[in-house]
Amino acid sequence: MKTRLIFLAFVLCLSIAFSLGAATFYVAPDGNDSHDGSKARPFATIQRAQESVEPGDTVYIRGGLYLIPANQIVANELNNTYACVTHLTKSGTPEKRIYYFAYPGEKPKFDFSQIKPV
Numbered sequence: 001m002k003t004r005l006i007f008l009a010f011v012l013c014l015s016i017a018f019s020l021g022a023a024t025f026y027v028a029p030d031g032n033d034s035h036d037g038s039k040a041r042p043f044a045t046i047q048r049a050q051e052s053v054e055p056g057d058t059v060y061i062r063g064g065l066y067l068i069p070a071n072q073i074v075a076n077e078l079n080n081t082y083a084c085v086t087h088l089t090k091s092g093t094p095e096k097r098i099y100y101f102a103y104p105g106e107k108p109k110f111d112f113s114q115i116k117p118v
Helices: 002-020 047-050
Strands: 026-027 058-061 064-067 075-077 083-085 099-102 108-111
Touching: 026 047, 047 075
Parallel strands: 026 058, 058 099, 064 108
Antiparallel strands: 075 083
Protein backbone atom coordinates (compact mmCIF):
# COMPACT_ATOMS: atom_id res chain seq x y z
CA MET A 1 0.00 0.00 0.00
CA LYS A 2 2.78 2.42 0.91
CA THR A 3 4.63 1.62 -2.32
CA ARG A 4 1.48 2.36 -4.30
CA LEU A 5 1.07 5.77 -2.60
CA ILE A 6 4.69 6.63 -3.31
CA PHE A 7 4.22 5.62 -6.95
CA LEU A 8 1.05 7.73 -7.27
CA ALA A 9 2.81 10.72 -5.70
CA PHE A 10 5.68 10.27 -8.15
CA VAL A 11 3.32 10.15 -11.14
CA LEU A 12 1.51 13.26 -9.90
CA CYS A 13 4.78 15.17 -9.48
CA LEU A 14 5.94 14.05 -12.91
CA SER A 15 2.71 15.17 -14.59
CA ILE A 16 2.91 18.55 -12.86
CA ALA A 17 6.52 18.96 -13.98
CA PHE A 18 5.57 18.19 -17.60
CA SER A 19 2.70 20.67 -17.56
CA LEU A 20 4.66 23.58 -16.02
CA GLY A 21 6.10 24.64 -19.35
CA ALA A 22 2.83 24.21 -21.23
CA ALA A 23 0.80 27.20 -22.34
CA THR A 24 -2.93 27.51 -22.93
CA PHE A 25 -4.31 29.54 -25.81
CA TYR A 26 -7.87 30.54 -26.67
CA VAL A 27 -9.68 31.18 -29.95
CA ALA A 28 -13.04 32.97 -30.03
CA PRO A 29 -15.41 34.32 -32.71
CA ASP A 30 -14.88 37.84 -31.35
CA GLY A 31 -11.11 37.37 -30.99
CA ASN A 32 -8.37 39.12 -32.90
CA ASP A 33 -5.26 37.51 -34.36
CA SER A 34 -3.16 40.41 -33.08
CA HIS A 35 -4.11 39.47 -29.50
CA ASP A 36 -1.94 37.26 -27.27
CA GLY A 37 -4.34 34.28 -27.29
CA SER A 38 -5.14 34.53 -23.58
CA LYS A 39 -8.65 33.90 -22.28
CA ALA A 40 -9.20 37.65 -21.96
CA ARG A 41 -7.61 38.40 -25.37
CA PRO A 42 -8.27 35.36 -27.60
CA PHE A 43 -7.13 34.79 -31.17
CA ALA A 44 -9.72 34.88 -33.96
CA THR A 45 -8.45 31.87 -35.91
CA ILE A 46 -7.17 28.39 -35.21
CA GLN A 47 -4.43 29.07 -37.77
CA ARG A 48 -3.09 31.91 -35.59
CA ALA A 49 -3.15 29.64 -32.54
CA GLN A 50 -1.26 27.01 -34.58
CA GLU A 51 1.50 29.57 -35.20
CA SER A 52 1.92 30.13 -31.44
CA VAL A 53 1.69 26.63 -29.97
CA GLU A 54 4.62 24.52 -28.86
CA PRO A 55 4.70 20.86 -27.80
CA GLY A 56 2.62 20.38 -24.64
CA ASP A 57 0.35 23.38 -25.26
CA THR A 58 -3.45 23.37 -25.36
CA VAL A 59 -5.83 25.44 -27.52
CA TYR A 60 -9.42 25.97 -26.41
CA ILE A 61 -11.90 26.96 -29.11
CA ARG A 62 -14.72 29.01 -27.61
CA GLY A 63 -18.33 28.51 -28.62
CA GLY A 64 -20.09 30.55 -31.25
CA LEU A 65 -20.19 30.96 -35.01
CA TYR A 66 -16.93 31.24 -36.92
CA LEU A 67 -17.71 32.72 -40.35
CA ILE A 68 -14.64 31.77 -42.37
CA PRO A 69 -13.89 34.44 -45.00
CA ALA A 70 -12.74 33.55 -48.52
CA ASN A 71 -9.36 35.24 -47.91
CA GLN A 72 -8.50 32.75 -45.15
CA ILE A 73 -7.42 30.06 -47.63
CA VAL A 74 -3.86 29.04 -46.67
CA ALA A 75 -3.33 26.39 -49.33
CA ASN A 76 -5.00 25.28 -52.51
CA GLU A 77 -4.31 21.65 -53.32
CA LEU A 78 -4.80 19.05 -56.05
CA ASN A 79 -5.30 21.22 -59.12
CA ASN A 80 -7.73 23.58 -57.42
CA THR A 81 -10.10 20.83 -56.31
CA TYR A 82 -10.18 21.92 -52.70
CA ALA A 83 -9.13 24.80 -50.46
CA CYS A 84 -7.27 24.34 -47.18
CA VAL A 85 -8.49 26.86 -44.62
CA THR A 86 -6.60 25.78 -41.50
CA HIS A 87 -3.36 23.98 -42.20
CA LEU A 88 -2.24 22.34 -38.94
CA THR A 89 1.45 21.55 -39.33
CA LYS A 90 2.41 20.98 -35.69
CA SER A 91 1.38 18.04 -33.54
CA GLY A 92 3.97 18.20 -30.77
CA THR A 93 5.98 15.15 -29.78
CA PRO A 94 4.99 11.70 -28.50
CA GLU A 95 5.73 12.95 -24.98
CA LYS A 96 4.16 16.41 -25.38
CA ARG A 97 1.23 16.54 -27.75
CA ILE A 98 -0.53 19.71 -28.84
CA TYR A 99 -4.21 19.57 -27.89
CA TYR A 100 -7.18 21.33 -29.49
CA PHE A 101 -10.48 21.22 -27.57
CA ALA A 102 -13.84 22.93 -27.68
CA TYR A 103 -14.07 25.02 -24.54
CA PRO A 104 -15.92 22.98 -21.88
CA GLY A 105 -19.68 23.41 -22.18
CA GLU A 106 -19.46 25.40 -25.43
CA LYS A 107 -19.96 24.43 -29.09
CA PRO A 108 -17.96 26.16 -31.81
CA LYS A 109 -19.64 26.15 -35.24
CA PHE A 110 -17.72 26.76 -38.45
CA ASP A 111 -19.38 28.28 -41.53
CA PHE A 112 -17.27 27.58 -44.64
CA SER A 113 -19.91 28.73 -47.11
CA GLN A 114 -17.72 31.61 -48.37
CA ILE A 115 -14.76 29.31 -49.15
CA LYS A 116 -14.42 28.22 -52.76
CA PRO A 117 -11.42 26.59 -54.47
CA VAL A 118 -9.69 29.17 -56.66
